[in-house]
Amino acid sequence: DSGGTLGKQLGYKITGIDAGAGVVQAAEKAVKDYGLDYTVQTSSGAAMTQALADAIENKEPIIVTGWSPHWKFAKYDLKYLEDPKGSFGEAxxxxxxxxxxxxxxxxxxxxxxxxxxxxxxxxxxxxxxxxxxxxxxxxxxxxxxxxxxxxxxxxxxxxxxxxxxxxxxxxxxxxxxxxxxxxxxxxxxxxxxxxxxxxxxxxxxxxxxxxxxxxxxxxxxxxxxxxxxxxxxxxxxxxxxxxxxxKIGLVVPAYMEINSIEDLIE
Ligand code: PBE
Missing domain, CATH: 3.10.105.10 (Dipeptide-binding Protein; Domain 3)
Structure with missing residues (x-):
């Protein structure tokens, strides 16, 4: 199915930031809440935006731990994945x-x-x-x-x-x-x-x-x-x-065909 193909392309990886960030902890919670096969890779805010830039340049899929306000939304065409289980909370x-x-x-x-x-x-x-x-x-x-x-x-x-x-x-x-x-x-x-x-x-x-x-x-x-x-x-x-x-959540380039965290379930 499409979830499986995408997972392979992504290496079953969510690109996170520093381990102490709340958005990383929320992403780990989302992995559990939705029963995903993914790991949240920790790095830094700067490494995350670099990975996002590289993926977009190559039109490759990527999922990052994102937040707003942030300049990335003005620079790139991005979307938050819907979070029906509320793992990332509200406003x-x-x-x-x-x-x-x-x-x-x-x-x-x-x-x-x-x-x-x-x-x-x-x-x-x-x-x-x-x-x-x-x-x-x-x-x-x-x-x-x-x-x-x-x-x-x-x-x-x-x-x-x-x-x-x-x-x-x-x-x-x-x-x-x-x-x-x-x-x-x-x-x-x-x-x-x-x-x-x-x-x-x-x-x-x-x-x-x-x-x-x-x-x-x-x-x-x-x-x-x-x-x-x-x-x-x-x-x-x-x-x-x-x-x-x-706001915090999982963010992907708009060209990716998924719209919800549920689309990552295989
Ligand atoms: N952030 C930005 C932080 C708070 C500010 C969303 C990356 C976090 O703890 O996740």
Whole structure:
């Protein structure tokens, strides 16, 4: 049958990203939920988008663990596979999470982080330029200059400080590279000495829970990072969404004839 032929072409492989990513764990859940013969191969966000680019160039089939917002949807003609069993959950939002006590220790940074809120279009604008090869700090600077109306709302009511050190942790996912650099520069403009530390997903959550990091803007909820959120319940403060309308799932080029994860069942 067609499922079997496709499986062979794909080597029964779903191209994943880093093992700590929620979307990889959800893909592993989908393999179980649908009884698939596939393995989820872990790598990195960058390796996944390279594999996607190579497959599309050769018009070959590929299944990747995908998410939106993401520049790949503007660059390529892609589709999410339908997920009737709901292995990947429903709509997601991205939340800002801070260490306990930040409100008292750094009330101005706390206020800015609490106010930080933008749209998928905003984030995609930054992400796309970075993907085209521009320096992320320059792109973030330009975005801030062009969106003073938004940024001034984030800093509303906050006072400038004098070189206080603040640490933001993030993972090298395209979405989080964009958001962390933008909010990092905004904090810098408000007088903070900002350190951005790139780590894996587990250590990122552990850092904000232990206080090694002051904040993350990379918490995908309610589903993708559910386990991390449960693990650190009471050890972090959730400042709510900085972006709404996010999504995770299995993504394939539009030229592939399958439309649902169920089409992978043999
Ligand atoms: N992502 C992007 C992450 C969250 C941000 C969807 C790849 C994940 O944990 O899966």
């Amino acid at each position: 997601e939002h991205i939340n800002t999470i801070v260490r306990l006590g930040l409100d008292k220790d750094m009330p101005n940074a706390y206020k800015i982080l609490d106010n930080f809120y933008w749209t998928s279009d905003d984030m995609e604008a930054v992400m796309s330029k970075v993907n085209e090869g521009a320096d992320v700090e320059e792109v973030a600077r330009q975005w801030i200059d062009d969106h003073q109306d938004k940024v001034s709302k984030w800093t509303e009511g906050a006072e400038k400080v004098n070189g206080e050190a603040i640490k933001l942790a993030y993972v090298a996912w395209d979405t989080e590279i964009a958001s962390t650099n933008v909010i990092g520069l905004v904090l810098e403009d408000m007088g903070y000495k900002v350190t951005l530390t790139q780590v894996e997903a587990g250590p990122m959550w552990a850092a904000v829970a232990s206080g090694d990091a002051d904040a993350i803007v990379a918490a995908w909820l309610p589903g993708t990072h559910k386990k991390y959120m449960e693990d650190y319940k009471g050890q972090v403060e959730d400042l709510g969404p900085n972006l709404e309308g996010a």
